[in-house]
Amino acid sequence: MKLKTLILASAAVGLLSSTAVAGNHSAALEPCENCADTMTVVSWGGAYQASQINAYAEPYAEATGVTFVWDESANESVAKLRAQNEANNITWDLVDVEGPDAVRLCDEGLAMEVNPDDILAAAPDGTSASEDFGDSLVSECFIPQIVFSTTFGYRNDIAAWNGAVPASVCDIFDLENFPGKRALEKRPKKNIEWALICDGVSPDELYSVMETPEGIDRALAKLDTIKSETIWWSAGADTPQLLADGEVAIGSTYNGRLFALIEEQSQPVSMLWDNQVFDFDGWVIPTGLPEDRLNRVKHFLKFATDTQRLADQAKYISYGPARASSAPLVGQHAELGIDMAPHMPTDPANMGNIIVNNIEWWSAYSDDVDAQFQAWLAQ
């Protein structure tokens, strides 16, 4: 798997150069000609948006005097962007979306196609941006920022487990040795993959099995074995809350949420990295921006996605930088002072088994599989 080797290679480099390189912070910004003075940026709010503000929005605002307007409606961005486009009134300049949404927005013509080598900075060693970002460029409209993963957290104080801890994602399906409630997302994506892998499907055949109706039936039959013990979540904050309250013993969510739960809130919870599912998050530029606003966005993007800035982001949140060249520069958490590298989904120790979300497959089949999954849930 190309991505895997790329991430492994970059993370290995990170181990070699143990301390963070100071980096070229002082690299002077090129002047921006015919550029707007304000930028409306859409993101997810919370800790993630804070990491963006700290790592690149604030430094950029200081250097240029640009005013940032933050809109926290990223989870509705696809629909809102379409509405803005239909009304011919684009009020957003830059939108933070997940990889699959970027593909959809690009297909719809709502996001602008960009050539990474034209508008993004090359790595310090001269590697071109497109090569440096590699497989994270999931769509022609997508400018990646981070790699995040969906993985499991479990309570490490459960007496009924007799000291055993889950080591494999298949322990989710083992109610005998690991009794207790589970929390899984109320969407087929990821759950179907985990179920099939634990039903004996090899990772290479995963998506070709899923393409057959029998494949989905098989996954749902596997999920049936734990259905009565599962609470289905729809917001990323649900699982951390359920784990903290002892409502579930083990649950899936985004790795950054679990980091906050374990390291910042010191809850008796541990990470299970086995078969974590990788996804990318990044920027898209809406189509139809006036020239001055577009110039400003491009100027900002060149700065905000350079090697040092993406590495800086990891000081504030445990998501991996999408650039290979940023990995060696990942340092310590800004407030906790702990090394961030072991908490990155891309850390070699956490990458024993991984699944890379097949965006292409899901964009084609999600409607049907989702209908079947929801019907199954409702039974």
Next chain:
Amino acid sequence: MSSANAADTSFIPDDGVMRAADGTPLKKRLARALRREKLRSFMLIAPLLFFIIISFLAPIADMLFRSVENQIVPETIPRTVVLLSDWDPASGEAPGEEVFAAFQQDFVEAFDNKTHTRLGLRLNYEKPGMSSLFRKSGRRATQLEAPFREGFAAIDEDWVAVETWEVIKRVSGPYTSGYFLAAVDLQRTSDGIEFVDERRRIYLMLFWRTLWMSLLITVCCLLLGYPIAYLMSHTKRSTSNLLMILVLLPFWTSLLVRTSAWKVLLQQQGVINDTLVFIGLVGDTARLELINNQLGTVIAMTHILLPFMILPLYSVMQTISPSYVRAAKSMGANDWTAFWRVYFPNTIPGIGAGAILVFILSIGYYITPELVGGTKGVFISNRIAFHISSSLNWGLAAALGAILLLLVLLLFYCYDKIVGIDNVKLG
């Protein structure tokens, strides 16, 4: 009529019509005055009327229109659509070179306008895989040269599959019934209209669940709200004011805060279960499941919608003169008869208003069911929200919304027939 008068008004024809002083017929004058009156009142309501049309009716009509609109197919591939009308899927063969040549020409234009992927998304609703087919073909399809049929086949075998072209032919008209069919778990196949695979049927079940649970929530609100409204209208002013504040307090709290509070209370490690375990009513291993199911939705939504039942009831009860009940009792009715035969019928307008409000509001709720409803307590609105904001299938969302609107109107009509819509009072 005297001759003198006739001389004064000689220009007025003597035809027996009643006339005003200036000679115009009175009828005409009256009509003109009335028209002016009407115009004036119309001008007064005009701003509101236009506001409603522009901000309410027009967007709804536009949204509903999406449930049948299908211009994207004939507009994106016009030449192909014309040629395809002569092709018969029953032949078992993909269309000939002629169609592929026209399609390639259409594809080049669509690619330049970046609409080929949009068409792919549209067709993907009919057949999974179409979006990838169009995306993948992208630039390569624009560079094809004759023979085009082989060229497309080289890009992907699916291009020469009969099924691909059958789907394109089926949705080639400017309007489609596909979204409405999908909204009631039907689909159009080569054998006509039939139900979708049993494992994928959800919408009829969700419509049904939305209706009966909304009805249940309305009944719960009535049972809980009636005594409170009665108490409020029959105690002294200071107490009823306090009760009013207690009723309105949750009304002023954010919806999300209230819903999250229910989570804290109802979950298995929550306050209610902890208390029950503490006093020994339930065992520690047999904690009650009060949330993430239908019960959770009913509890949380009854609480949220309760003020909408209490307020109309209260305002109607306040207008009922206490002398009615006194009169009934003085004529020998016992407490129950006086209440049931005299007081209760007077409160029916309030019950009607409250029930309609609660029922219609609960049909459209989706945040609360999403958060506390688990898998069996979600409503049709959750699917509509999903199709609006996640899957971007606005056509299907519009069709689901249209059906929901129709159901509400139908119920409204039934209510009018049974109870009478005049018999509804908000105060």
